[in-house]
Amino acid sequence: MNSTTIGGRPPSCHRMLTTGMIYVLRTGCAWRAVPPDFGPWETVYSRWRLWCSKGVWEKILKYLARGRTGALRFIDSTHLKVHKDAHGGCGGKELQAIGKSRGGLNSKLHAVVDGKGRLVRASLSPGNVHDAKAAPDLLAGLRGVRIVGDKAYDSGPLRDTIHRSRSRHCIPSTARRKIPAPFHQGYYRHRRHVENFFQRIKRNRRIATRYDKLADTYFNFILLAACLDWLATS
Known part of the structure; x- marks a missing residue:
């Protein structure tokens, strides 16, 4: 026909x-x-x-992330201001990754980037979730790399999780630790890569301020921005 x-x-x-x-x-x-x-x-x-x-954007990101470079993986988080129009999602604020922090209601983006600052892993949580609590799920499956993070990730269980995955860590100790853990200051200086990633994707207004009620919809905008960032920085 x-x-x-x-x-x-x-x-x-x-x-x-x-x-x-x-x-x-x-x-x-x-x-x-x-x-x-x-x-x-x-x-x-x-x-x-x-x-x-x-899961189109997630699949595209996974494909692009095959081109990740280096053995360093930088981990950090950033707060994302929630607009009043984003309130009222199904299941309540916590289910939709909205929580109250010092700056008011926020979502928090947790990210792992490669040596060029390109997204490898990401997750979204309420703004009051501690970085060390979100890190284990985010790092699951990453093997044979060196995880570089700030003092917020100074957690004994997290360090053990990294070691069990046959990876290493570069995380400075907080003042409460009696015996400071050693870390490589040269690697730590490059932690700006993850901060630069946050800065780049926040140029997109849909990410800089959260207008979406549903966490899944908002997170997919983050994945789309990350895919575009990969194409721009490759």
């Missing part, structure tokens, strides 16, 4: 819809404010939700 005789709605252009998603990421605008140049906003949004549910 000739394809021209097949009925139904013609497929939307993936490139056009993806560009619309990137527009929302960069400007932080509401979905209804997406310019018609990218297609109907309902189509852009529905395709975004579909791809999020299928």
Whole structure:
């Protein structure tokens, strides 16, 4: 049968819809404010939700992360201010990764980057979750590398977890530790790579301020920004 005789709605252009998603990421605008140049906003949004549910951005990031370089992995976290429009997600604030810290209601992004500051692993938690508590799940499966973090990760159980994965750590000790653990100051000086990553992705207004009620939707914007960052810095 000739394809021209097949009925139904013609497929939307993936490139056009993806560009619309990137527009929302960069400007932080509401979905209804997406310019018609990218297609109907309902189509852009529905395709975004579909791809999020299928884990498209996570799969793309995993593919890109195969190109990670070096044996150093830098870990840190950053607070993300929650806009009042992001309140009221299903299941309550904690389930939607919103918690109260000194700066008010925040989400916290935990990230592991490679030697060039490109995202390898990430997770989202309420803003009041301690870094050392979120780190074990984030580092699970990373083997044969050196984890570089600040004093917030000075935890005996975390150090043991890193050793069991046949990795090493470069984490300075807090003042409460009687016998300070040694760490490589040369490696520690390069911890700026993870801070620079946070700075780059926060140039996207949709990330700098959280407008999304659902943690999954917001986290996928972070993954999209990380994928774009990989392409820009590779």
